[in-house]
Amino acid sequence: MLAGFVGELRQAGLPVSMVEAIDAAKALEHIDMGDRNAFKHTLGATLVKHARHYSAFETAFEVYFGLRPRIGEDLASLPLGSGDGEGAGAGGGGEGDAEALAEALFRAVRDEDTALLAAVVLASVERLAGMEPGRPVGGTYYLYRALRRLDLEALTERLFEAMGGIELGQLEQRLLREEIELRLEQFRMELRAEIRRRLVADRGADAVAKTLRRPLVEDIDLMHAGRAELGEIERAVHPLTRKLATRMAQRRKQAKKGRLDMRATIRRSMSAGGALVDPRFRSRRPSRPELVVLSDISGSVATFARFTLQLVYALAHEFTRVRSFAFIDAIDEVTEYFGTGAEFGSALARISSEAEVVWLDGHSDYGNAFDQFTHRYFNALSPRSVVLVTGDARSNYHDPNIGAFGEIATAARSVHWLNPEARRYWDTGDSIMGSYAPLCDGVHEVRNLRQLEAFVESVTLPTVTSRIGA
Amino acid sequence: MHADPSAVAGALTAAGYLPDDRIAQVVFLAERLDKPMLVEGPAGVGKTELAKAVADATGRPMIRLQCYEGLDESKALYEWNYRKQLLRLQADQGRQWDEVSDDIFTEAFLLARPLLDAIRSPDPVVLLIDEVDRIEVETEALLLEVLADFQVTIPELGTIEASSHPLVVLTSNNTRELSEALKRRCLFLHIGYPDVGRERDILLSRVPELPQALAEQVARIVRSIRAMALRKPPSISESIDWARTLLELGIAEVDEDAVGETLHVLLKHQSDIEAVAKDLELS
Numbered sequence: 001m002l003a004g005f006v007g008e009l010r011q012a013g014l015p016v017s018m019v020e021a022i023d024a025a026k027a028l029e030h031i032d033m034g035d036r037n038a039f040k041h042t043l044g045a046t047l048v049k050h051a052r053h054y055s056a057f058e059t060a061f062e063v064y065f066g067l068r069p070r071i072g073e074d075l076a077s078l079p080l081g082s083g084d085g086e087g088a089g090a091g092g093g094g095e096g097d098a099e100a101l102a103e104a105l106f107r108a109v110r111d112e113d114t115a116l117l118a119a120v121v122l123a124s125v126e127r128l129a130g131m132e133p134g135r136p137v138g139g140t141y142y143l144y145r146a147l148r149r150l151d152l153e154a155l156t157e158r159l160f161e162a163m164g165g166i167e168l169g170q171l172e173q174r175l176l177r178e179e180i181e182l183r184l185e186q187f188r189m190e191l192r193a194e195i196r197r198r199l200v201a202d203r204g205a206d207a208v209a210k211t212l213r214r215p216l217v218e219d220i221d222l223m224h225a226g227r228a229e230l231g232e233i234e235r236a237v238h239p240l241t242r243k244l245a246t247r248m249a250q251r252r253k254q255a256k257k258g259r260l261d262m263r264a265t266i267r268r269s270m271s272a273g274g275a276l277v278d279p280r281f282r283s284r285r286p287s288r289p290e291l292v293v294l295s296d297i298s299g300s301v302a303t304f305a306r307f308t309l310q311l312v313y314a315l316a317h318e319f320t321r322v323r324s325f326a327f328i329d330a331i332d333e334v335t336e337y338f339g340t341g342a343e344f345g346s347a348l349a350r351i352s353s354e355a356e357v358v359w360l361d362g363h364s365d366y367g368n369a370f371d372q373f374t375h376r377y378f379n380a381l382s383p384r385s386v387v388l389v390t391g392d393a394r395s396n397y398h399d400p401n402i403g404a405f406g407e408i409a410t411a412a413r414s415v416h417w418l419n420p421e422a423r424r425y426w427d428t429g430d431s432i433m434g435s436y437a438p439l440c441d442g443v444h445e446v447r448n449l450r451q452l453e454a455f456v457e458s459v460t461l462p463t464v465t466s467r468i469g470a
Numbered sequence: 471m472h473a474d475p476s477a478v479a480g481a482l483t484a485a486g487y488l489p490d491d492r493i494a495q496v497v498f499l500a501e502r503l504d505k506p507m508l509v510e511g512p513a514g515v516g517k518t519e520l521a522k523a524v525a526d527a528t529g530r531p532m533i534r535l536q537c538y539e540g541l542d543e544s545k546a547l548y549e550w551n552y553r554k555q556l557l558r559l560q561a562d563q564g565r566q567w568d569e570v571s572d573d574i575f576t577e578a579f580l581l582a583r584p585l586l587d588a589i590r591s592p593d594p595v596v597l598l599i600d601e602v603d604r605i606e607v608e609t610e611a612l613l614l615e616v617l618a619d620f621q622v623t624i625p626e627l628g629t630i631e632a633s634s635h636p637l638v639v640l641t642s643n644n645t646r647e648l649s650e651a652l653k654r655r656c657l658f659l660h661i662g663y664p665d666v667g668r669e670r671d672i673l674l675s676r677v678p679e680l681p682q683a684l685a686e687q688v689a690r691i692v693r694s695i696r697a698m699a700l701r702k703p704p705s706i707s708e709s710i711d712w713a714r715t716l717l718e719l720g721i722a723e724v725d726e727d728a729v730g731e732t733l734h735v736l737l738k739h740q741s742d743i744e745a746v747a748k749d750l751e752l753s
Contacts, residue, residue, distance in 0.1 A: 019654055030502045038475060041495040049653040051510060051660040171726050171750065175690045273560065277552045
């Protein structure tokens with residue numbers, strides 16, 4: 001069973017090594033196997049070494065070591081009694097059924113009655129989800145079907161009123177709404193868990209796990225991410241930019257030691273009887289890296305653009321010296337939209353409404369964008385600036401204007417290009433990545449967070465700085 | 471050695487740290503399996519506190535290695551005491567080289583740093599390696615020998631094995647990805663922000679004179695603020711500070727005005743303060 005579980009974790013993309021699997025087995029010898037929580041925490045601590053992999057672990061754990069589904073329990077014996085008992089009788093999923101359950105759910109959430117909540121979960125799956133055995137699905141549809149009949153939105157309002165939300169102050173109202181939302185979320189989770197348990201009972205753990213398998217957040221393709229996935233990515237980007245900031249700062253400090261300081265070394269040697277045992281170095285004045293970001297925000301890379309702008313947004317909060325520019329076939333500065341206190345959503349809205357990034361037809365023209373940049377914003381570049389270009393280098397057969405890009409590359413300390421397309425598609429069709437690549441210090445395929453992370457690690461590592469002494 | 475996770479939880483609580491199930495379970499396993507524990511999580515959720523509480527709960531002294539960029543062998547493991555060696559050489563000038571060289575590379579001339587200290591200690595200790603993500607990847611390798619085999623190799627002296635196994639706690643703010651080799655050797659524990667109930671209990675244990683209702687309210691407001699997109703969400707220590715401030719100001723029930731006036735205790739960036747004020751529609 002453990003081997004199957006470890007296999008599933010690996011299938012889901014978690015890097016579980018042999019040693020870790022053995023550790024897990026050893027750890028299990030020390031715990032009370034009857035305690036499901038202890039069992040889960042033990043596996044979690046030994047097999048999962050990244051916080052962001054934990055949700056994938058939890059999904060797999062529920063499938064492999066979930067409780068048995070409560071099939072065939074007598075529904076009449078459940079404490080659902082709504083007083084007059086209307087509609088709860090003849091099954092088949094009539095409207096009365098849903099209403100009675102909604103009523104029971106209302107009471108369960110209001111009174112935090114866990115026994116009643118469990119009963120509602122069970123009855124909802126039984127009567128409202130309409131599960132059909134043998135179908136290779138992950139259960140999302142069943143969940144949706146059950147929840148739609150229960151109409152949680154109307155329920156939220158009822159709960160809000162019943163729990164005295166109307167008379168409360170503004171702040172308390174907000175807190176109450178959050179509390180209700182949290183309790184209902186708890187109900188959704190339990191409903192989903194029960195549906196999955198039944199699926200597992202029907203088709204076996206391996207088959208269900210396979211249906212539920214989703215790419216880890218770092219492997220989601222940035223060009224084709226869905227809404228929910230984008231949300232996950234956005235949450236993961238923020239720590240990454242902090243990482244970028246820390247590493248850049250680190251690089252500055254590591255290069256701190258400069259030439260030998262003879263005077264300080266000799267003074268230092270006094271305490272060792274004149275032997276030069278402890279060489280001292282002059283400290284170098286740290287250079288402040290400046291970041292200049294040029295983002296293609298045209299339709300062909302819309303999803304990726306949203307992501308790069310998210311990155312720029314986060315960077316603007318970490319670095320004081322970031323200037324950002326957006327272009328399609330014309331370029332405009334967007335730095336101020338990301339200023340202090342700006343919200344990402346509103347910044348994005350302002351870029352699409354206010355920034356002048358369209359010149360002729362609204363199709364990417366990298367050549368013209370770079371040309372305009374050299375004319376209008378050339379003073380943004382200095383020997384200290386690092387330029388990041390993000391885009392697919394698909395320029396719709398326009399003149400690439402290598403000259404202008406060359407000027408940018410010469411004026412800046414380094415130029416890195418992040419391309420969201422797979423490397424094998426570069427230089428096919430209207431992609432002119434190959435023309436720009438020789439002028440860049442690095443061209444990176446960034447199709448997912450994992451690759452972005454690799455870029456962050458590589459670009460900020462001290463690759464050329466020579467370290468004296470240390 | 472505690473009998474089961476609930477005994478660990480009890481001991482940690484007695485030491486002033488309120489663990490949840492998961493924390494107690496992992497500490498219990500670390501003790502049983504003799505494995506280092508890597509504690510990760512946002513700043514200010516009590517990672518270092520946990521290590522201190524573990525030391526308290528197990529009755530062991532704590533040795534702390536604070537990591538920083540540029541930390542190297544001579545600061546983490548050991549260093550030869552140059553000056554003492556030099557004096558020694560000058561003191562017996564005229565003797566043969568062989569005799570002397572044996573003399574000056576002995577334990578008497580060794581300056582033990584935290585890792586070696588922890589290994590050589592006759593009584594078992596808790597070794598806290600704090601903010602391990604601050605050292606460079608290359609330096610991480612230094613730790614591996616200590617963590618896996620509980621030994622330190624000094625070329626001039628040979629291998630020093632641990633006389634007692636230290637209970638190792640590493641903490642990380644996750645500013646950089648730690649190497650797989652290091653992670654493989656550790657039990658992993660991610661500590662996030664606590665839920666309302668646990669945060670309330672923490673507040674009550676840290677600020678005993680705080681009324682129950684106020685603690686509950688503080689915990690709920692802090693949860694609400696943490697859900698927003700902020701540069702630096704409030705940590706546990708900040709919510710404790712906030713509770714103290716409210717108490718100090720004699721506020722029995724938190725309303726919009728009270729939050730608005732004291733928000734700077736909870737949040738440390740002006741942009742965050744503005745964002746929260748806007749979101750909560752404070753005047």
